[in-house]
Amino acid sequence: xxxxxxxxxxxxxxxxxxxxxxxxxxxxxxxxxxxxxxxxxxxxxxxxxxxxxxxxxxxxxxxxxxxxxxxxxxxxxxxxxxxxxxxxxxxxxxxxxxxxxxxxxxxxxxxxxxxxxxxxxxxxxxxxxxxxxxxxxxxxxxxxxxxxxxxxxxxxxxxxxxxxxxxxxxxxxxxxxxxxxxxxxxxxxxxxxxxxxxxxxxxxxxxxxxxxxxxxxxxxxxxxxxxxxxxxxxxxxxxxxxxxxxxxxxxxxxxxxxxxxxxxxxxxxxxxxxxxxxxxxxxx
Amino acid sequence: xxxxxxxxxxxxxxxxxxxxxxxxxxxxxxxxxxxxxxxxxxxxxxxxxxxxxxxxxxxxxxxxxxxxxxxxxxxxxxxxxxxxxxxxxxxxxxxxxxxxxxxxxxxxxxxxxxxxxxxxxxxxxxxxxxxxxxxxxxxxxxxxxxxxxxxxxxxxxxxxxxxxxxxxxxxxxxxxxxxxxxxxxxxxxxxxxxxxxxxxxxxxxxxxxxxxxxxxxxxxxxxxxxxxxxxxxxxxxxxxxxxxxxxxxxxxxxxxxxxxxxxxxxxxxxxxxxxxxxxxxxxxxxxxxxxxxxxxxxxxxxxxxxxxxxxxxxxxxxxxxxxxxxxxxxxxxxxxxxxxxxxxxxxxxxxxxxxxxxxxxxxxxxxxxxxxxxxxxx
Numbered sequence: 256x257x258x259x260x261x262x263x264x265x266x267x268x269x270x271x272x273x274x275x276x277x278x279x280x281x282x283x284x285x286x287x288x289x290x291x292x293x294x295x296x297x298x299x300x301x302x303x304x305x306x307x308x309x310x311x312x313x314x315x316x317x318x319x320x321x322x323x324x325x326x327x328x329x330x331x332x333x334x335x336x337x338x339x340x341x342x343x344x345x346x347x348x349x350x351x352x353x354x355x356x357x358x359x360x361x362x363x364x365x366x367x368x369x370x371x372x373x374x375x376x377x378x379x380x381x382x383x384x385x386x387x388x389x390x391x392x393x394x395x396x397x398x399x400x401x402x403x404x405x406x407x408x409x410x411x412x413x414x415x416x417x418x419x420x421x422x423x424x425x426x427x428x429x430x431x432x433x434x435x436x437x438x439x440x441x442x443x444x445x446x447x448x449x450x451x452x453x454x455x456x457x458x459x460x461x462x463x464x465x466x467x468x469x470x471x472x473x474x475x476x477x478x479x480x481x482x483x484x485x486x487x488x489x490x491x492x493x494x495x496x497x498x499x500x501x502x503x504x505x506x507x508x509x510x511x512x513x514x515x516x517x518x519x520x521x522x523x524x525x526x527x528x529x530x531x532x533x534x535x536x537x538x539x
Numbered sequence: 540x541x542x543x544x545x546x547x548x549x550x551x552x553x554x555x556x557x558x559x560x561x562x563x564x565x566x567x568x569x570x571x572x573x574x575x576x577x578x579x580x581x582x583x584x585x586x587x588x589x590x591x592x593x594x595x596x597x598x599x600x601x602x603x604x605x606x607x608x609x610x611x612x613x614x615x616x617x618x619x620x621x622x623x624x625x626x627x628x629x630x631x632x633x634x635x636x637x638x639x640x641x642x643x644x645x646x647x648x649x650x651x652x653x654x655x656x657x658x659x660x661x662x663x664x665x666x667x668x669x670x671x672x673x674x675x676x677x678x679x680x681x682x683x684x685x686x687x688x689x690x691x692x693x694x695x696x697x698x699x700x701x702x703x704x705x706x707x708x709x710x711x712x713x714x715x716x717x718x719x720x721x722x723x724x725x726x727x728x729x730x731x732x733x734x735x736x737x738x739x740x741x742x743x744x745x746x747x748x749x750x751x752x753x754x755x756x757x758x759x760x761x762x763x764x765x766x767x768x769x770x771x772x773x774x775x776x777x778x779x780x781x782x783x784x785x786x787x788x789x790x791x792x793x794x795x796x797x798x799x800x801x802x803x804x805x806x807x808x809x810x811x812x813x814x815x816x817x818x819x820x821x822x823x824x825x826x827x828x829x830x831x832x833x834x835x836x837x838x839x840x841x842x843x844x845x846x847x848x849x850x851x852x853x854x855x856x857x858x859x860x861x862x863x864x865x866x867x868x869x870x871x872x873x874x875x876x877x878x879x880x881x882x883x884x885x886x887x888x889x890x891x892x893x894x895x896x897x898x899x900x901x902x903x904x905x906x907x908x909x910x911x912x913x914x915x916x917x
Contacts, residue, residue: 301904303901332909489915505621505904509908
């Protein structure tokens with residue numbers, strides 16, 4: 256009996272490793288290593304032809320070694336705070352619009368007869384079958400005649416359009432799991448439709464809202480293609496600046512520094528949201 | 540997110556697909572390009588790997604070359620120099636021939652990535668017009684042979700601009716509010732910091748390669764003053780917008796304006812697209828053939844260079860995409876409509892006004908990026 260338990264635990268542990276190992280290794284290789292490279296690049300000088308200046312033994316008169324100059328430039332200039340604020344504004348607006356649009360859809364799917372649900376989910380994901388850029392270009396053709404192209408409005412329309420499924424799916428997965436008996440109970444206790452939604456369904460769906468919001472907010476923050484295609488003259492977001500730094504000016508350290516600052520800002524927001532959510536849940 | 544290297548190509552393909560969906564597609568060349576990679580003449584063995592700009596070699600020319608050399612021409616494409624340099628920097632090898640612009644040749648030479656060219660093996664090099672030889676990026680043409688060039692200029696709706704009484708021979712028309720008032724929302728400028736700054740600097744009477752901070756600031760202020768009147772910064776769709784008539788004036792490349800003019804004529808628009816080089820001067824981009832060290836078949840690459848130096852073959856390129864031609868022997872084979880356009884084939888006086896972009900030192904690159912950010916955010 257005793258031996259049996261121990262083998263079971265051992266094989267359990269092995270399974271645990273086999274299941275969690277590959278994603279762990281994947282994250283290490285494809286997230287941590289690139290992040291470390293960016294950290295190192297962000298404290299170097301740019302090379303004369305792109306890439307990085309040598310760490311040691313640069314030619315005389317040439318910069319080499321470690322520097323915090325890139326961070327100095329970032330914090331010493333309002334323009335970068337401005338572009339960050341603008342990007343966060345666009346990301347926030349996109350997330351809120353997605354949420355407002357996706358919630359009824361997700362609720363509708365979750366409350367539909369089971370046999371239609373898969374079909375409806377499939378319809379939500381169907382746009383992914385065509386290339387993302389083709390779909391954004393289609394918006395150029397739609398918005399063009401109305402003189403709405405090349406504007407902040409067009410950027411947000413494009414962003415919402417592309418990211419809507421990322422809000423619908425987590426919301427649906429969450430809403431689908433709700434026990435309908437809860438709503439019946441609320442009704443029996445005299446709650447009207449609004450109260451049943453606001454006091455039962457909505458609080459229960461908060462985890463879905465948070466994961467959906469994260470899936471929309473973060474990619475929007477780094478997006479450069481949509482502002483480039485649909486945006487007007489002042490619709491540069493931080494993603495465009497990072498892209499321009501790497502490709503246009505071949506200034507890898509500056510681009511790395513910007514990417515890290517963006518990551519830091521996103522992490523700070525995620526931490527803040529998690530803290531707020533915890534407080535909210537505790538209060539509920 | 541898409542790797543930037545493939546992005547521009549995808550953009551081009553996506554544009555064509557989207558246009559086709561809308562049922563107003565001009566006869567695209569993208570399909571031809573895709574075929575390029577799989578084109579086979581059936582001759583096994585010898586292969587020449589050419590890494591070239593999108594749409595920068597006529598299909599008939601490629602076929603003729605394959606027949607002449609009894610080899611297969613394998614093409615790969617890029618849509619800007621940075622993309623090409625980035626791909627090579629990431630370790631791409633096996634390209635025998637590349638066709639970079641001057642400043643990218645300079646970078647490749649400095650990186651030691653190119654083979655030296657043996658002039659004895661290129662008897663037709665003498666046909667190249669002397670003003671295109673011995674440039675700053677490769678003194679003595681030790682590493683490069685001119686292929687074709689384009690000019691960054693003004694393309695416009697000829698009827699509209701005439702009707703409004705606006706000048707088409709000066710950068711003033713895209714920078715001066717007194718002209719722009721009549722063109723509100725009908726102008727696009729290139730979404731490229733070097734090109735737009737070059738235009739502004741030229742208009743202010745400075746060099747396109749100016750690095751002095753005060754002069755760059757002057758250019759930035761000029762751009763910021765004109766910006767409220769522009770419709771967009773645009774790098775790819777101005778050809779279509781001009782052709783449709785959505786915009787009336789665009790800052791762009793001569794090859795693109797040639798295409799816009801052709802498309803507008805083909806679609807029988809009630810207006811025509813013309814293009815001209817501003818009198819203050821403009822940017823000339825000379826693309827040259829270079830031999831990459833990683834290429835296994837320099838012998839075939841020499842055959843290709845000799846083939847492209849032949850007037851008739853070189854002329855096909857100008858006839859197809861309206862590019863400028865550095866080859867004196869090509870002139871007699873170029874369509875008069877292309878050859879007689881002073882925007883692309885200027886006289887000696889006009890030629891002096893054209894300037895090639897040089898690679899900027901990194902501090903100046905960063906400074907310009909700072910100004911560009913300001914332009915894009917304000």
